[in-house]
Amino acid sequence: MSAGFPLRPEEFETRWVEDIFGAPSGALLSLTHKPVGTGQVCDSYRFICDWREGDFPASFIAKCPSSDPVSRGAAALFHLYDMEVGWYRDVAGRSDVGCPRSYHAAIGDDETQFALLLEDMAPASQGDQLAGGTLTQVRSAIREAAALHSYRPESGTLDQYSWLLHGTKNKEYLQQSLPAIYPEFCKRFAGRLSADILEMGAELIEKMSSYLDPEPFDPCITHSDMRLDNILFDESGEKAVLVDWQTATLGSGASDVAYLVGTSFADPVERAAQEKALIADYLAQMADRGIDRDADKFWHDYRRYAFSGFIMAINASVHVEQTERGDEMFALMAERPAQMALDLDSLTLL
Numbered sequence: 001m002s003a004g005f006p007l008r009p010e011e012f013e014t015r016w017v018e019d020i021f022g023a024p025s026g027a028l029l030s031l032t033h034k035p036v037g038t039g040q041v042c043d044s045y046r047f048i049c050d051w052r053e054g055d056f057p058a059s060f061i062a063k064c065p066s067s068d069p070v071s072r073g074a075a076a077l078f079h080l081y082d083m084e085v086g087w088y089r090d091v092a093g094r095s096d097v098g099c100p101r102s103y104h105a106a107i108g109d110d111e112t113q114f115a116l117l118l119e120d121m122a123p124a125s126q127g128d129q130l131a132g133g134t135l136t137q138v139r140s141a142i143r144e145a146a147a148l149h150s151y152r153p154e155s156g157t158l159d160q161y162s163w164l165l166h167g168t169k170n171k172e173y174l175q176q177s178l179p180a181i182y183p184e185f186c187k188r189f190a191g192r193l194s195a196d197i198l199e200m201g202a203e204l205i206e207k208m209s210s211y212l213d214p215e216p217f218d219p220c221i222t223h224s225d226m227r228l229d230n231i232l233f234d235e236s237g238e239k240a241v242l243v244d245w246q247t248a249t250l251g252s253g254a255s256d257v258a259y260l261v262g263t264s265f266a267d268p269v270e271r272a273a274q275e276k277a278l279i280a281d282y283l284a285q286m287a288d289r290g291i292d293r294d295a296d297k298f299w300h301d302y303r304r305y306a307f308s309g310f311i312m313a314i315n316a317s318v319h320v321e322q323t324e325r326g327d328e329m330f331a332l333m334a335e336r337p338a339q340m341a342l343d344l345d346s347l348t349l350l
Contacts, residue, residue, distance in 0.1 A: 004106070005104075005106045005113075005114075005115040006062075006064070006115055007064055007065055007113055007115065008064055008067075009033045009043075009045045009047075009062065009064065012031055012033070012047065012062065014028040014029075014030070014031060015028075017031060017047075017049070020103055020104045020117060021056045021057070021103065023051070023054050023056055024053075024054075026052065027051055027052050027053050027054050027056070028049060028050070028051055028052070028056075029050040029051065029052050030049075030050045031047050031048070031049060031050075032047070032048045033045045033046065033047045033048070033062070034046055036061065037126065040071060040316065040320040040321070040326060041066055041071045041072075041074060041075045041080055041246060041320055042063050042064060042065060042066050042071075042075065042080075042081070042246070043063070043064045043065070043066055043067055044061060044062070044063050044064075045061070045062050045064070046059055046060075046061055046120060046122075047059060047060050047061075047062055057103075057119070057120065059120040059122070060103060060117050060118065060119065060120050061100065061117070061118045061119070061120050061121075062115070062116065062117055062118075063084075063114075063115070063116040063118065064114075064115065065081070065112060065113060065114060066321075068320075068321040070319070070320065070321055071319075071320045071321050072112050073112075074319035074320055075111070075112070075246070076110065076111045076112045077173075077319075078166070078170055078173075078247075078319075079111060079163070079166040079169075079170070080246035080247065081107055081111055081112070081114045081246065082107055082111050082114075082163050082166065083163050083164075083166060083245065083246055083247060083248045083249065084114075084116065084244070084245040084246040084248065085105045085106065085107040085114055085116060085163070086161060086162075086163030086164070086248070087163070087245040087248045088102035088105040088116060088118070088245065089102065089105040090161055090163075091151070091153075091161070091221065092245075094153070094154075095147065095148070095151045096147050096151075097144055097147045097148045097151065097242060098144045098147070098239065098240055098241045098242060099241060099242050099243065099245070100118040100119040100120075100121055100241065100243065101118065101119035102116065102117070102118055102119075103117040103118065103119070104116065104117040105117075121232050121241050121243075123234075123235070124232035124233060124234050124239070124241055125232060125233060125235075126228075126229060126231070126232055127227075127228030127229060127230075127231045127232070127233060127264075128228060129227060129228045129229040129263070129329050129332065129333075130325075130328060130329060130332060131266065132228070132264060132265055132266025132267070133228045133237075133264040133265070134237050135270070135274060136236070136237040136238060137228070137231070137233055137237040137240065137264070138260065138261065138264050138265070138274075138278060139278065139281065140233065140237060140238055140239060140240035141226065141231050141240045141242075141260055141264075142257065142260070142278055142281055142282050142285075143240070143281075143285060144231075144240050144241075144242050145223075145226060145253065145256050145257055145260065145282060146282055146285035146286050146289065147285075147289075148220070148221055148222070148223060148242070148256070149220040149221070149222070149253035149256070149286065149291075150220070150286055150289035150290070150291050151220070151221055158219070158220070158221060158250060159250070163248070164221065164248065164249055164250045165249075165250070166249065167224075167249030167250055167251060170249070171212045174208070174212065174311070174315060175208055175209055175212050177315075178205055178208055178311070178314065178315065179205055179208070181314060181315065181318050182201060182202070182205050182314060184318055185201075185314045185317060185318060186198050186201070186202075188317070188318075188327075189317075189327075189330075189331055189334065192327075192331045192335075193331060193334060193335055193338075194335075196342065197334070197335060197338040197339070197342070200338060200341065200342060200347065201310065201314070201334075201338065203347055204307055204310070204311075204341075204347065204350070207347070207350040210350040211304075211307065211350050216250075216251055216252035216255075216301075217252070217297075218291075219250040219251060219252065220250070220251070220252075220253050221248060221249075221250065222248070222249055222250070222251035222252065222253065222255055222256045223242060223245065223247065223248060223256055224247035224248065224249055224251060224255070224256065224259070224308075225244060225246070225247040225259070225312065226242065226256045226259050226260045227259065227260065227263040227264065227309070227333065228263070228264055229244075229329070230242065230243055230244040231243070252301055252305065253282075253286075253293075254298055254301035254302045254304075254305050255301075255305040255308050257278075257279065257282055257302060257305075258301075258302045258303075258305040258306050258308055258309075258337070258340075259305070259308040259309045259312070259337070261274075261275050261278060261340070262306055262308070262309045262310075262336055262337030262340040262341075263309040263332075263333055263336050263337055264336075265336065266336075268336070268339045268340070268343065271336075271340060272340075272343055275302075276299075279295075279298065279299065279302060280295075283295060283298060300349070303344040303345075303346050303349060304346060304349045304350070306337055306340045306341040306344050306346045307337065307338075307341050307346060308337065309333050309334070309336065309337035310333075310334050310337045310338045310341065312333060313330045313331075313333035313334035313337075314334065316330065316333075317330040
């Protein structure tokens with residue numbers, strides 16, 4: 001453990017885990033682990049604990065740096081590990097957002113080394129990004145979005161959290177890099193995405209500065225990757241738990257809502273039929289939490305941020321390890337919100 005904490009599952013020592021949970025030496029007889037999840041920029045494992053004594057968790061989830069150097073490099077470039085560690089270290093336990101409890105959150109100075117020990121949320125299961133979600137699941141996630149966007153620290157302001165400020169530099173990078181990245185994206189997905197989507201993307205790239213420049217009114221903490229792969233649900237779909245906080249930043253709540261709705265519905269007809277009711281639910285919940293949003297302004301911002309999932313797909317697809325599942329996931333992440341942007345005539349707002 002050269003970093004002072006384990007970086008790979010085989011480095012987890014029983015004594016170190018005992019210290020994390022405040023257990024006496026020898027209380028943990030053994031640890032076993034297996035991979036869990038389908039993350040693109042870090043590796044996650046479920047650890048099973050055999051305790052000799054004490055009321056300690058029977059299992060926990062550990063998140064470690066990706067074993068793939070390309071993905072690790074992308075995580076450092078965009079400060080992804082720092083944002084997730086910051087969320088769990090500074091905010092998660094103080095909010096009422098549905099997310100795992102953090103047992104340990106540490107990160108190295110170069111932001112390529114980190115360790116997160118989190119509550120195991122089993123039997124909750126990951127949403128299915130490829131198949132799409134149910135209306136019940138999306139409604140449940142909307143409730144957690146309202147809880148997140150209404151969070152304010154008891155003392156100080158949100159910009160006291162340095163890890164929330166990485167978003168500004170990330171926006172600058174996107175503005176510079178997307179024109180170079182987009183032709184590669186088009187070449188990779190030309191046989192999978194329709195011509196009208198790729199043409200819309202080309203026009204969006206030309207207007208990227210207009211898309212990125214405006215500062216959100218009354219910024220809040222946004223998850224910024226609120227899609228089904230990053231949400232756990234109970235069997236009924238009525239309880240949602242948000243995970244994978246590697247893109248947490250200051251932004252507009254409308255961006256998270258548009259991203260969630262745009263990427264979650266496999267059927268664009270169902271999405272179009274449900275989106276205004278979902279937005280009404282979100283605004284009502286924000287109002288219940290003491291934050292009133294103008295409905296017309298929010299609808300305008302929702303239409304404008306319809307591109308958020310599409311942009312994430314473009315950028316992420318060329319910065320992480322390429323896999324068959326990953327390619328299909330990125331294609332759907334691009335296709336669904338792009339169709340939403342076309343339906344909502346979102347380009348006219350840039």
